[in-house]
Amino acid sequence: MNDEIRKSVRRVDAVAKASGLAKYISDYDFGDILYARLVRSTRPRAKILSVTVPELPEGYYYVDYRDIPEKGKNRIQMIKDDWKVFAEDEVRYVGETIALLIGPDRERILNILSEIKIFYEDREPAYTIEEALACKGGAMVGDDNIYGEYNLVKGDPDTAFNNAARVVEGTYRTGFQEHLYMEPQGMVGTWEGGRVNIYASAQCPYYIQKSVSSALGVDGKNVRIKQVTTGGAFGGKEHFPDVIAVPLAVAVNKIKKPIELIFDRIEDISYTCKRHPSRITIKTALDKENNITGMDIDTVINGGGYESSTLIVLQRALLHGIGVYNIPNAHVRGRAVATNTFPSDAYRGFGAPQGLYAIEMHMSQVAKEVGMFPADFKRKYFIKNGDMTITNATMKDNVKLEEMFAAADEMSDYTRKIREYENDPYRGIGISFVNHGGGFTGNGEQEIIKGLVRMKRTGENRAALYVSNVEMGQGLQTVLRKIAAKELGLKYTDIEYDNPDTDIVPDSGPTVASRSTMVVGYLIQECAKKLKGKWDEGVGAEAEHRYIHPSEYKWDQDTLQGDAYPTYGWGINVVEVEMDTVTYEVKTTGIWSVFDVGIPMDDTIMDGQVSGGVIQGLGYASIEKCEVLDGRFRQHTMADYVIPTSMDFPEIKNKFIDNPYKYGPSGAKGAGELVFDAAAPAYADAVQQLTGKNIYDIPVTPEMIMELEE
Amino acid sequence: MAKTSFILNGEEVSVEADPLKRLLDVLREDFEALGVKEGCGEGECGACSILLNGKLVNSCMIPLGAVEGADIVTPEGLRETEKGKVIIESFADTGAVQCGFCTPGMMMAAEALLEKNNNPEESEIREALSGNLCRCTGYDLIVKGVKTSAERGKDLW
Amino acid sequence: MVKSYRPDTLPEALKLMETRDMIPFAGGTDLMVKYQSWKGTLPGFPKDVLFLNYISSLKKIEVKGETLVIGAGVTLSDVADYPETPKVLRDAVLSIAAPGIRNIATLSGNICNASPAGDSICALYALDASVVLSKSGGNRECALPEFITGPGKTSLNSGELLTAVKIPLKKANVQEFRKVGTRKANALSKLSFSAVAEIKGDTVDGIALAFGAVGPTVIRSTELEKKLTGKTLEQIKLIQKDIMNDYSAMIVPIDDQRSTAAYRKQVALNLLKNFLESGLVQEMQ
Numbered sequence A: 001m002n003d004e005i006r007k008s009v010r011r012v013d014a015v016a017k018a019s020g021l022a023k024y025i026s027d028y029d030f031g032d033i034l035y036a037r038l039v040r041s042t043r044p045r046a047k048i049l050s051v052t053v054p055e056l057p058e059g060y061y062y063v064d065y066r067d068i069p070e071k072g073k074n075r076i077q078m079i080k081d082d083w084k085v086f087a088e089d090e091v092r093y094v095g096e097t098i099a100l101l102i103g104p105d106r107e108r109i110l111n112i113l114s115e116i117k118i119f120y121e122d123r124e125p126a127y128t129i130e131e132a133l134a135c136k137g138g139a140m141v142g143d144d145n146i147y148g149e150y151n152l153v154k155g156d157p158d159t160a161f162n163n164a165a166r167v168v169e170g171t172y173r174t175g176f177q178e179h180l181y182m183e184p185q186g187m188v189g190t191w192e193g194g195r196v197n198i199y200a201s202a203q204c205p206y207y208i209q210k211s212v213s214s215a216l217g218v219d220g221k222n223v224r225i226k227q228v229t230t231g232g233a234f235g236g237k238e239h240f241p242d243v244i245a246v247p248l249a250v251a252v253n254k255i256k257k258p259i260e261l262i263f264d265r266i267e268d269i270s271y272t273c274k275r276h277p278s279r280i281t282i283k284t285a286l287d288k289e290n291n292i293t294g295m296d297i298d299t300v301i302n303g304g305g306y307e308s309s310t311l312i313v314l315q316r317a318l319l320h321g322i323g324v325y326n327i328p329n330a331h332v333r334g335r336a337v338a339t340n341t342f343p344s345d346a347y348r349g350f351g352a353p354q355g356l357y358a359i360e361m362h363m364s365q366v367a368k369e370v371g372m373f374p375a376d377f378k379r380k381y382f383i384k385n386g387d388m389t390i391t392n393a394t395m396k397d398n399v400k401l402e403e404m405f406a407a408a409d410e411m412s413d414y415t416r417k418i419r420e421y422e423n424d425p426y427r428g429i430g431i432s433f434v435n436h437g438g439g440f441t442g443n444g445e446q447e448i449i450k451g452l453v454r455m456k457r458t459g460e461n462r463a464a465l466y467v468s469n470v471e472m473g474q475g476l477q478t479v480l481r482k483i484a485a486k487e488l489g490l491k492y493t494d495i496e497y498d499n500p501d502t503d504i505v506p507d508s509g510p511t512v513a514s515r516s517t518m519v520v521g522y523l524i525q526e527c528a529k530k531l532k533g534k535w536d537e538g539v540g541a542e543a544e545h546r547y548i549h550p551s552e553y554k555w556d557q558d559t560l561q562g563d564a565y566p567t568y569g570w571g572i573n574v575v576e577v578e579m580d581t582v583t584y585e586v587k588t589t590g591i592w593s594v595f596d597v598g599i600p601m602d603d604t605i606m607d608g609q610v611s612g613g614v615i616q617g618l619g620y621a622s623i624e625k626c627e628v629l630d631g632r633f634r635q636h637t638m639a640d641y642v643i644p645t646s647m648d649f650p651e652i653k654n655k656f657i658d659n660p661y662k663y664g665p666s667g668a669k670g671a672g673e674l675v676f677d678a679a680a681p682a683y684a685d686a687v688q689q690l691t692g693k694n695i696y697d698i699p700v701t702p703e704m705i706m707e708l709e710e
Numbered sequence B: 001m002a003k004t005s006f007i008l009n010g011e012e013v014s015v016e017a018d019p020l021k022r023l024l025d026v027l028r029e030d031f032e033a034l035g036v037k038e039g040c041g042e043g044e045c046g047a048c049s050i051l052l053n054g055k056l057v058n059s060c061m062i063p064l065g066a067v068e069g070a071d072i073v074t075p076e077g078l079r080e081t082e083k084g085k086v087i088i089e090s091f092a093d094t095g096a097v098q099c100g101f102c103t104p105g106m107m108m109a110a111e112a113l114l115e116k117n118n119n120p121e122e123s124e125i126r127e128a129l130s131g132n133l134c135r136c137t138g139y140d141l142i143v144k145g146v147k148t149s150a151e152r153g154k155d156l157w
Numbered sequence C: 001m002v003k004s005y006r007p008d009t010l011p012e013a014l015k016l017m018e019t020r021d022m023i024p025f026a027g028g029t030d031l032m033v034k035y036q037s038w039k040g041t042l043p044g045f046p047k048d049v050l051f052l053n054y055i056s057s058l059k060k061i062e063v064k065g066e067t068l069v070i071g072a073g074v075t076l077s078d079v080a081d082y083p084e085t086p087k088v089l090r091d092a093v094l095s096i097a098a099p100g101i102r103n104i105a106t107l108s109g110n111i112c113n114a115s116p117a118g119d120s121i122c123a124l125y126a127l128d129a130s131v132v133l134s135k136s137g138g139n140r141e142c143a144l145p146e147f148i149t150g151p152g153k154t155s156l157n158s159g160e161l162l163t164a165v166k167i168p169l170k171k172a173n174v175q176e177f178r179k180v181g182t183r184k185a186n187a188l189s190k191l192s193f194s195a196v197a198e199i200k201g202d203t204v205d206g207i208a209l210a211f212g213a214v215g216p217t218v219i220r221s222t223e224l225e226k227k228l229t230g231k232t233l234e235q236i237k238l239i240q241k242d243i244m245n246d247y248s249a250m251i252v253p254i255d256d257q258r259s260t261a262a263y264r265k266q267v268a269l270n271l272l273k274n275f276l277e278s279g280l281v282q283e284m285q
């Protein structure tokens, strides 16, 4: 039934992009433009005593917190509005925005910038989770540096631990990860129609609108956001664009001229949000027969200088913290701490990769403790339909992990190889099992987003769709067209779908959380049905459809109990490696994956998602080291923050297992983040099997392997 | 300021600009060759790839003053040729394009490879693309795109 | 304002170098990174710039007698493609960056940049390469270890240009270059190792070993190499431990954003051990 929808079509944007015709933000000509450069904090934690700005030549502007309109607020409206548009009296991280310097000539701006003097009174900074918990230099947030804490309890973990025959424990750490989208952050603000307009490389036009309008103290309608072709994002253009759009809007509001704010690469790596580092301690209680009776997971993530969306990330880390397993008694605790590093924020997976990495490594290590191979042990605990989740609801998915494992095993020959490589010092093979909840956590789609889509008949055999979701490489402009076309009996190329403009499209929510195909796609499918009913009204006929939460999924946001997600995507990765025992360098020699994404909306697009996600995950696991030294990211050039090249990893062999989701368009579920999640634990597990030594931290560098081998 | 003349996409052109201006900026600003992208400005990403006297180079690494008399091809030129069309169509059909920011540069790297070797092995393709970073695709489908170009363009290269 | 010059001949270039303090510009792949500025602004060159790429006489690579002579305008790609290039150098050059950079970056630029992580330099040390330094008045030749004096430092005098690299083409049936980079391709070195040796029968007839990125300049010891020369495999086994200890004392790497001192040192010694135990053996057997 779904063969039609999954058949690959040529992406609508492919030819224009390949030939260099697609216009990204730096390709537009806005005529006489001014350039903006950020005046940034050079201190990780300090009081600002004073700022001296030289006398500015005609046509140059220094814009800071004093330029926020009276009705507005010096706050960026993200999930939490603690992040300031412009620092006033204190700074909490290196690179914090203090002002914008604006003018027509870039050389001159750089000269003026070098003459701006900022006087600070330094305070002792805290960079790591440990330093934050110890309140080094005195607490920066509250009296304990903790942005928030959650506790999830299932069954009776205390009794399980009291009665345990033995307890296995491990502490797992993951580092910062930079998105390294190929197109750096950038936007242009203009004054058109008596209001601020922002043209942005971004994932969430309505997020920007909300942040800008509240900072300016105007109605949302008085700010127009237009997304332009976006050169990759991966979560990096989810909230972070607000951090530059708002100061830019304040400047445009003051100067009333077009202003460009586009980052250089070094600026981009140095001064944008990264994935939250984590420290996760897991204890497992085993009975005499080596069965798991209980688990205790203590998760701490580093939120950096401001909270912004950190607690939502933390929630997702916790909700995925127990992985794909049914553990009878469990306690999952989570805290997010404040440090003096650049605020951490959304990155593909949004907390889930950290939680999944830790549980997968831990389960492999427990398997070793009880003398079993990882897959054999893990499979005993696979959650099934009807089992209780960590949030005390039943698992409503038809979980096909066993079928998926069989497919992965057949492709990779895992079961044979793991035995064969047991005493092989050169080769190893690792496996991981993950799931990823589709859409916003809990009832977020209903309570926070309330997505609305609109469609219109625009011609004899043509229709347009209006959504605020963006194409950023994931293929959305093609997939949503396919969904609409299928219902309307049209060709996908007969559907119009422009880059969203908040003047034109309704708010169908942000392009995040693997929700665009599954949630927005479903809205489009339902909306298209409505439009079909009105087709005879002729050209101009319109239909709208708003999100309705399926009543069988219940959620209590205060207690975090109930159906955390209506459905999950499921995944398995197998990674095979070889090690050079002279240099401790690891070479990946095989990658296999099996995913349940419901029904793939387009085989080629999904293959691209898989390959891109897995390789990004393997980078996270192996080479993407990002340390903090004196409050700055030590690897801040593209030469030093290294991502995989075409030669780092071999081709991936992938298979999809169909498992349609009834509220997904043609049965599709979210996939964009799932495809990232499984790679890091599979890689680390492979190295762990190879070396025979437990791996706790990623990235697993040759330096680390050398220490293990000593 | 000085005058620098070169051949751009088959046409003789000249420009009055500081010889130290990056060729990347000259091509984008003075010749509207917007298919030449800036991903890093430090020679690492390959988004600014062009052909200089038939060889793949990074235009962010080259000042205008170094290209007097040179023959330069950008994506704007390549896309008008039969070979360029084959690469673009092949990339589109194999799913080699996601966000697209790396793609014009990838096309230049593919052309540079196929000029030297019209029937490359997978390892040779990967080597030829190793200076062109892509964060979206994981490269598999780009490699396939290059293979497909070689097959479809057998008589061209 | 910074000016730039494009001489067509070497004498012209040397004359210009004599008259003012200028930055010689070869492929620019180090210079453009070093002086990179905000996009859309000019690179921040502090001095006038002398383009070397119009001087066709510098673009020659040729064998003269027993010596390979590589002009200062020869790119890394050209070095790699040249059939007479010794394997150790070819492998080193091909480990640098990616095709696009190798197509403009020069071998001489890699040398003059004098980075401890300059990959070709490690191989060139092992090959006993020297450089020709030219000035309006004449030329001088300088062995590589005398030319490179520290990280980013050379003994180039004002008014001088490096015009050629000379490599004696000695017999060497064992040539090995190993780079340990931050990733599999297009990567900067954590460390590198070069070995060049001539094995006759079961005896080492000549040997040169060089280590890159584990000290301020490439590490090579002719003294220790002498201890290995004339030895058979069995004899090497006997002194291997002492040799390793002696190298260990010379290898003094640092921690930086790419690797740790401990790793660099350990792996450098592992590579040496591996070479002594298997790289040499293969040829001997």
Ligand SMILES: Cc1cc2nc3c(=O)[nH]c(=O)nc-3n(C[C@@H](O)[C@@H](O)[C@H](O)COP(=O)(O)OP(=O)(O)OC[C@H]3O[C@@H](n4cnc5c(N)ncnc54)[C@H](O)[C@@H]3O)c2cc1C
Residues within 6 Å of the ligand: B042, B043, B044, C023, C024, C025, C026, C027, C028, C029, C030, C031, C032, C033, C052, C072, C095, C096, C097, C098, C101, C104, C105, C106, C107, C108, C109, C110, C111, C112, C113, C117, C118, C119, C120, C156, C160, C161, C162, C163, C186, C187, C188, C189
């Ligand atoms: C993305 C990227 C990756 C890289 N990867 C590597 C790598 O893996 N390994 C590695 O070793 N290097 C690497 N490099 C650096 C490498 O490209 C350079 O060292 C290159 O070889 C320098 O040659 P050039 O012609 O570009 O030098 P230029 O940049 O032109 O010059 C370098 C220096 O030498 C001086 N100079 C040049 N020629 C002469 C001359 N004839 N006489 C006197 N002085 C001169 C210049 O004034 C300058 O100080 C990389 C660079 C980039 C941009």
Ligand code: FES
Residues within 6 Å of the ligand: B037, B038, B039, B040, B041, B042, B043, B044, B045, B046, B047, B048, B049, B058, B059, B060, B061
């Ligand atoms: S912009 Fe030139 S290589 Fe990245």
Ligand code: FES
Residues within 6 Å of the ligand: A182, A231, A232, A473, B096, B097, B098, B099, B100, B101, B102, B103, B133, B134, B135, B136, B137
């Ligand atoms: S397609 Fe996005 S970087 Fe390659």
